[in-house]
Amino acid sequence: MRAGRHVAGCVVGTKASLDARVFVDQNMEKVELHPFADGVAAIFSARGPDKPDGNEDAAALIPFGESSGILVVADGVGGARAGQDAAHTAIRSLRVALEQGAQKDEMLRTAILNGIESANRDVIEIGVGAATTLAVVEIQDGAARPYHIGDAEILVMGQRGRIKLQTVSHSPVGFAVEAGFLDTDEAMHHEERHIVSNVIGSTEMRIEMGANVALALRDTVLLGSDGLFDNLHVDEIVTILRKGPLQRAARALSEAAAARMREPAADQPSKPDDLTFVAFRRNVPRKQRPRAIEAPVARVAPNTNA
Numbered sequence: 001m002r003a004g005r006h007v008a009g010c011v012v013g014t015k016a017s018l019d020a021r022v023f024v025d026q027n028m029e030k031v032e033l034h035p036f037a038d039g040v041a042a043i044f045s046a047r048g049p050d051k052p053d054g055n056e057d058a059a060a061l062i063p064f065g066e067s068s069g070i071l072v073v074a075d076g077v078g079g080a081r082a083g084q085d086a087a088h089t090a091i092r093s094l095r096v097a098l099e100q101g102a103q104k105d106e107m108l109r110t111a112i113l114n115g116i117e118s119a120n121r122d123v124i125e126i127g128v129g130a131a132t133t134l135a136v137v138e139i140q141d142g143a144a145r146p147y148h149i150g151d152a153e154i155l156v157m158g159q160r161g162r163i164k165l166q167t168v169s170h171s172p173v174g175f176a177v178e179a180g181f182l183d184t185d186e187a188m189h190h191e192e193r194h195i196v197s198n199v200i201g202s203t204e205m206r207i208e209m210g211a212n213v214a215l216a217l218r219d220t221v222l223l224g225s226d227g228l229f230d231n232l233h234v235d236e237i238v239t240i241l242r243k244g245p246l247q248r249a250a251r252a253l254s255e256a257a258a259a260r261m262r263e264p265a266a267d268q269p270s271k272p273d274d275l276t277f278v279a280f281r282r283n284v285p286r287k288q289r290p291r292a293i294e295a296p297v298a299r300v301a302p303n304t305n306a
Helices: 080-103 108-126 172-179 184-188 234-241 246-262
Strands: 006-010 019-024 032-036 039-046 057-063 069-077 131-140 143-149 153-157 163-166 220-224 275-282
Touching: 019 039, 019 080, 032 057, 032 246, 039 057, 039 246, 057 080, 057 275, 069 080, 069 108, 069 220, 069 275, 080 108, 080 131, 108 131, 108 143, 131 153, 131 220, 143 153, 153 234, 163 234, 220 234, 234 246, 246 275
Parallel strands: none
Antiparallel strands: 006 019, 019 057, 032 039, 039 275, 057 069, 069 131, 131 143, 153 163, 153 220, 220 275
16 A cells, blocks of 8 residues: 655644644555644554545644644545645645644643634635535543534544533534434445535534543544444444554454445445544553563563464
8 A cells, every 4th residue: 555645844832842744645554543632543544445536635734732633534525636635735724834833822722612613714715616524623621622624523532432522513414313213223224324514625614612621541542434423333433443552443443444444244234435534642640650570581482373
């Protein structure tokens, strides 16, 4: 598989002094792990199976000081080139807004909202019907706050599997599930699941902002494009991602979604599509980490198949 290009640069200013990481037109072979805010983020982005053109998804880690910033996933719509342009434009607008907000000593929330409004104007100006969904999570002071437009979804889950936050897709099917007219299994197979009712690139765009969710040290924050949520049920995602080392859990999630796209099990959803997600966990302070236990010296040959 071809490795996608990785665009990275420095966001300057009194608060935004760390490198932003932007992932555009990726075709990753493995999950990447990056320090971010007061924790670590796992990133995966790849184009759909057997897809001849580029990946319309994009993702970013944009810092706002030493211990805060935003996680971003954008899923472009409107055709390969238009979708790529819309997703990249939206992330670029957010990045500029955070840089400017840092220079003005703005609140992070203000910079995010300004960035989303700017992204909408900039995508409209592309002028070819381009649009993108957008999921943003603000990480600050040990808490997560979601902002989203479209059907890219956000979850916050505890280590034991309790869902602390789940966004509702801005789509007819998503609203029908929320209202109780469809169950989740029916929604996964619904013929209109691909229809989105709110996008960046529309004069009617609206921002849904959620409440702050306090993050315990082993909670996991997840943002994903519909390539993830159209192929795996939420309970499957939580079971895979909620515990264990983050990189290993994220790798298992990417493999499960890709397998479902290629060889669906009986009665399970399967929608080949670009797949992008960002997963985040706060760091466990050294004094709270379990102490390493020395194992006795092995007297047999190591198992090379482990």
